[in-house]
Amino acid sequence: MKRKLIAAVGVAGMVIGLAACGDSGDDKGKTDANGNKEITVWVMDGSAPKAWIDEVNKEFEAKHPNTKVKVEIQQWKGIQEKVTTALSETTPPDVIELGNTQTAGYAVTGGLADLTGDKAKLGADAWQKSMLASAEIDGKLYSAPWYAANRVVVYDKKAYAKAGVTPPTTRDEWIAGLEKLKAADASTQPIYLPGQSWYVLAGFIWDEGGDLAVKDGGKWKGQLSTPQAASAMDFYKKLQSFSTAPKDKDEATPQQSTDIVPKGGVASWIGLGWEASGAEKALKDAGKEADFGYFPIPGKTAATSGTVFLGGSNLAVAERSKNKDLAKEWLALAAGKDQMTKYAAETKGALLPNQVGANFTAPAGSFAEAMAKAGVNGKITPVTPGWANVETEPNPIKEFMTKVLKGEDAAKAGEAADKEIAARINK
Incomplete structure (x- = not known):
């Protein structure tokens, strides 16, 4: 948004x-x-x-x-x-x-x-x-x-088959698969992941036991300077390293499903249902055929898929x-x-x-x-009137992500984001 x-x-x-x-x-x-x-x-x-x-x-x-x-x-x-x-x-x-x-x-x-x-x-x-x-x-x-709705990983079945990759059930398997995709075809992005897909990051933060913001003594405070957020951002950075997507844009700028995927060269991406159907239509309109597979965002273990923003x-x-x-x-x-x-x-x-x-x-x-499988582990952002202010551009969560992806220390970038989150959410 x-x-x-x-x-x-x-x-x-x-x-x-x-x-x-x-x-x-x-x-x-x-x-x-x-x-x-x-x-x-x-x-x-x-x-x-x-x-x-x-x-x-x-x-x-x-x-x-x-x-x-x-x-x-x-x-x-x-x-x-x-x-x-x-x-x-x-x-x-x-x-x-x-x-x-x-x-x-x-x-x-x-x-x-x-x-x-x-x-x-x-x-x-x-x-x-x-x-x-x-x-x-x-x-x-x-x-x-x-x-x-929640996001899942959309993948090109042909690209995965060519690289000998099967849908992963853990984070480690996911990274290993992306490595194999990279080795199999240097002209194809193993995953298209813009730097500011903050709903994806939110799931990783929840996986670490953290949150975007918590209420403390009647006031809300941001949680991006925490070790949990840093760990989540570290994993996001690993995933993003397999993508040539911009570090300062989100998934809709440009729209990944209709502006990026139909051009080819994308082995996988993280999206919503309407994006998947939009990509299929765009590919058909371009005279191509979509052959997508889908799997839940993997969790740390095979027992539970990753937490997703519902x-x-x-x-x-x-x-x-x-x-x-x-x-x-x-x-x-x-x-x-x-x-x-x-x-x-x-x-x-x-x-x-x-x-x-x-x-x-x-x-x-x-x-x-x-x-549906992924949605079992769905969560939503803090339910408070001030949360809408946090999402307003320039979104501090997105700015935090770009800073870290460009080399800034996660704790330092998180402190600046938390200050802005607190100022907005407590209005």
Whole structure:
């Protein structure tokens, strides 16, 4: 997720500005040129398959014939600033997709509707507890968990077969395999790994028993100057040494799945389900054929795969929505078991639905199967309103990674990052 610091005003710092406007959103409601009511839904690029969202809207509009749903696809790049601005306006989108690490930050601004009283209507009892955690703050519900996903290693079966490498189950096997890939074909990167893939690093830190930040005496403090973070970064550095990817960019700059992998010369990379399918399409469009295999990020031992960041999205209703009740009804439909079951099937398990009853049975050897195995060891970033400020560009975790990869001492770079993390997270 790519974001830019908003002139020293973090997401949580918008609370005064949002609260001061005093527009409750319970007025006559937005209407289109024909006098029909209209609700606007913002979803992120890659989150909602067209066939699925068309069906949700068709079902919703059948129940509300005088209401139209306008879906607007958003890009992750710059979305935090865009959402912050939208929630401060008098006519925001009615329903907004938010990253699960960002929801708490927007909740405290007063920009999201309190859905606590709507839990029964929304079907909250069926939602997975691990996903629900990011949707609540101080016992109140501010969004519905929608989907979650985690990264796995995507590899070129032909490149692995040529080098005599099989999917590893431990870190040591992983490194040994990359060595063999390097020896087998000097023109191919054993792994494409940009220097700032911080969600990958987070998993390594958790593997070491560390964390990105911890609460101490009512305040949060960063943990990148710890021995655990240094050890995790050392392993990341070993992996990155097999890649020619830039040390000061993340996986979306350029987008690894559509801008890098289709050009060839990449034996493996770490990505999400939508990236894997995007790479397959890009290769097909280029007249090539994808032959991918998938395996969980290896752990220190074969007994447990590596810990992974369980990222995902929630769906929230804007506090100033002009059609708040209709927005809640759309949300209840989209996040309900029937539509989530269809969602899981439509995404073929590339994204995990918000409830176990809607799960998709993944085919053997698929991305979904590898993701499900890895997801057992999933974790999320600290659930606190200030965490959204940490992710805002320039992200101190990413800067820490680049410094270490370019030779700076991990403890020294970690101290600078921890100072910035504390300043942001405690706003």
